[in-house]
């Protein structure tokens with residue numbers, strides 16, 4: 497049977513697909529080495545209060561400085577890291593580095609900000625996740641209140657009591673939990689009450705035409721009101737234009753993240769904004 501499927505696969509693969517799968521294979525291999533050869537770097541994108549434009553937080557976003565390909569975006573390699581399970585040690589690396597960075601900013605006397613980081617579904621589903629997070633925070637002497645974990649709704653589709661329990665335990669450590677990319681995929685209002693997120697991040701596909709689409713305005717306005725009722729903070733992602741910001745300010749959206757203020761920046765450049 498194995499032979500047969502191999503033969504079939506030869507017929508099915510076009511040269512372009514073969515090149516794509518070779519690249520996939522190569523990146524997968526390189527990824528394994530990258531974590532040991534220090535090729536990852538965290539960029540930080542500011543989150544600002546919409547009314548005052550004051551920086552109140554940052555999202556840590558991983559970048560891979562590939563030795564020959566240059567910077568590879570997380571959109572490309574995070575799925576590969578999930579596929580191989582490498583996302584688990586990589587996620588720990590991210591948390592470690594966020595903690596170190598928080599301590600450095602503290603030592604340099606910068607005002608305290610909450611740093612958000614993304615956890616993938618596979619990471620959240622790990623057995624010892626909460627213990628690992630607690631150990632890393634302790635090791636670096638960082639308070640849970642200093643960080644926020646962003647998760648996406650793909651995780652919620654796997655809905656189970658284990659996830660609810662983990663989120664509860666993370667919150668007991670003082671860590672905030674955000675639902676990322678809200679409004680994409682299978683967003684359901686019912687899980688907003690079930691999971692008690694601290695923050696809801698409106699996906700940038702919503703924000704994109706907020707200034708031209710009365711329908712999207714109505715939806716966003718509704719979600720913001722609902723979030724306020726449920727005591728969640730609202731962050732709008734992908735704000736690129738003053739017009740978009742104006743609508744969000746009027747709707748009382750709490751925080752803004754987007755190219756209008758800044759792209760994700762390497763640490764040195766981010767510090768200049770602080």
Ligand code: C2E
Pocket residue numbers: 541556557558569570571574587590613614615616646676677700733734735736753754755756760
């Ligand atoms: P995300 O968590 O939704 O992060 C926001 C993404 O939107 C970032 O892309 C950011 O650069 C981009 N963005 C922010 N403002 C704007 C804007 O005004 N316009 C446009 N066009 N884009 C904007 P990035 O850094 O390429 O990250 C993509 C995704 O990769 C993230 O989406 C997140 O899901 C994932 N990711 C990034 N870092 C990590 C990580 O450390 N761990 C995990 N598990 N996933 C990560």
Ligand code: MG
Pocket residue numbers: 555613614646676
């Ligand atoms: Mg995010």
Ligand code: MG
Pocket residue numbers: 676677697699733
């Ligand atoms: Mg997002």
Ligand code: MG
Pocket residue numbers: 676677
């Ligand atoms: Mg995303």
